[in-house]
Amino acid sequence: MPTSSRFAIAVHMLTLMARTDEECIKSEDIARSVNTNAVVIRRLMCALSEAELLVSQTGPCGGSKLARAPQAITLLDIYRAVEGGSLFALHRQKPNRHCTVGRNIESVLEEVQAQMDEAVEGVLETITLEKVLQTVDPKASRRKRKTYA
Amino acid sequence: MPTSSRFAIAVHMLTLMARTDEECIKSEDIARSVNTNAVVIRRLMCALSEAELLVSQTGPCGGSKLARAPQAITLLDIYRAVEGGSLFALHRQKPNRHCTVGRNIESVLEEVQAQMDEAVEGVLETITLEKVLQTVDPKASRRKRKTYA
């Protein structure tokens, strides 16, 4: 599993958009809240856009907004969009094929990986962006409920 | 979460020891099966020794063996011994405190981390080293059962 803060930043970004739906937010503004460079934000915007979690627009009054309601976006959607691989790495060099353990250990570890991934995904798919916003900014969450109702 | 193969190698190491219990295995021999340098193995041996999963001995006829039966060692024990941190990283720079989202997002993400960790640990604690050996080398597993019986 990579040591990246992409997932954390992506959740942060989308939470900002969930708070001010319809209205586009500029990468500069997001960068200020996240406390990083705007290009880092735009790179993640690309990934999140490809996953159809947000839509972007160039030009003046451009920026990004959610592609769908925050109730319909789970943390699993976000995780998959920005964080590729598995939770731990297998051997770098292939183990020794002349050893029984070396020959068979990798497939066992792949099975373990699969079970771990499944467990994590089970957690992430139960948490929606709406729930995150509710915890982070309850007032904005209530305001928004009218919009989508 | 760091992109390390320590967990994979540690499971490999201990599986080798589970196969030939009582008898000590040298770091050189383990390194040959894992296909890496002996020092890498010894570094992990230290961590696994501190976690009381194996015991080492210096000198001729030295090496390492399991500290207890493979039925009594779970993958969670191994994971905790060699893989420190969490499954994803939070923000590097602290988010902007002047923004409501920036101020509150981290505690939400920490809660998510905790839930993910718990889910993964739930999986790992159900898999014993004995079960791994059984899959990797069923013959040795049957042979050993006599020893511990």
Place this chain on the structure above:
DNA sequence: CGATCTGTAACTATCGTAGTTACAGATCGA
């Protein structure tokens, strides 16, 4: 047409992993 955005390339700094050499210290057998 010009201002304002995104999208993206290119470069850099930093860090974690692990591969390597080298050696101190423990231990055993002759």
Place this chain on the structure above:
DNA sequence: TCGATCTGTAACTACGATAGTTACAGATCG
């Protein structure tokens, strides 16, 4: 007691991933 054989560990290197930065092309709107 000496020498061979292990572990334990320090020190250094190589490599890859992350993300911070500058720069600019291209889209879009007034």
